[in-house]
Amino acid sequence: MNLPTTARAAVLVEHGAPLQLQDLPLPDRIEPGAALVRLVCSTLCGTDIEIWEGRMSFPGMLPMVLGHEMVGEVIAVGEGAHDALGRPLELGQRIGWSESVCGQCYGCTVLREPVFCEHRGYGFLQRSDKPPYATAGLAEYAYVTPGAQKLILPETVKDAWAAMAGCAAKTVLRGFDRAGGVRTGDTVVIQGSGALGVFATAVARISGAARVITVGGPQSRLEVAERFGADHTLNIELGGAGVIERVRELTGGAGANLVIDLAGAPSVGPEAIEMAAPRGRFVVIGSTGPVGAPFPLSAVMGKELTIVGSINGDVSDYVHAIQFFEAFADRFDWDELFGTPVGLGEASDRIAHMHDQTELKAVIDPRLPIPSVE
DSSP: OOSSEEEEEEEEEEETTEEEEEEEEEOSSSTTOOEEEEEEEEOOHHHOOOOOOTTOOOOOOOOEOOOOOEEEEEEEOTTTOOOOOOSOOTTTTEEEEEEEEEEESSHHHHSGGGGGGGOOOOGGSSSSSSOOOOSSSSSEEEOOOOTTTEOOOOTTTTTHHHHHIIIHHHHHHHHHHTTOOOTOOOOOEEEEEEEHHHHHHHHHHHHTSSSSEESOOOOHHEEEEEEEHHSSEEEGGHHHHHHHHHHHHHTTOEEEEEEEEEEOOHHHHHHHHEEEEEEEEEEEOSSSSSSOOOHHHHHHHHHHHHEEEOOOHHHHHHHHHHHHHHHHHSSSSSGGGGGOOOOOOGGGHHHHHHTTTOSSOOEEOOOOOOOOOO
């Protein structure tokens, strides 16, 4: 077949501004180990929104294509291309992919933690005006580089679920793993009621928590959290002191055994330390944006708390996320997490919806037609 030479993409050229539809060049040669895919689904992550807002930015970042949770159909493969489990890539396969890693640096070889790869590459680290141009999700086609952690997807996992597994779901599952999981009888507090927080609520419930408390807002999102397993929801309109007091009431003064930050607000640290029970655990996942408010180290010492960070997830977490959706496909209505799929021309609107907290997780299908402008 004749391969496409360009890809229509929604390009971020200025923080906070609408995305621009542009035609980006595609490689005329597929490198060994690489693949070219036609995007069938991209889900937007909180990181995409923070980049659009400008809260996550660095010099030379723009222009770029957003989207790092995606699923595509293979339309061309380079020599020797295979997925992370060693399975050869073939035309027509549905694949997802995680960030690219080098496999040779200290993080990859000594730590054996690809998330610390010194050359770790995400689609949003690729400028759209330099080769290979189109590597991210908000485009018709994407070039999947040789080092990208590819995964052939099972038919039982829907497109949107598989896309979410590529970042949001795997990040949450890694956070639970880093904390040692949910123990029998645990009270778990989830800070945040976005897609990550709602998914974490479901994971805590499935994992056997005795009590799950989700903190966030607006109220509509908290109602979704209740449908995904929250025993109690606390609106942040209560204020920090009000939330802490209510958690203590719900736990008979004991506090929470496990607190997971998926909100990133400056106050989450002090509130988590106050809510945590003695020997409790606090997992920091969502604090990528504003600088957090200080909290006393004496409280960490006095309660003998364990604090762990979880920055993202590697391909092993990605595999586990896919397995999670396979195993618990019928446990909750996962489709409720996602908005109605739209085309590239409406991606800016969906980013605004997530920014305004009127949509949990936007879904972009680049195959859908772009509305004409009259």
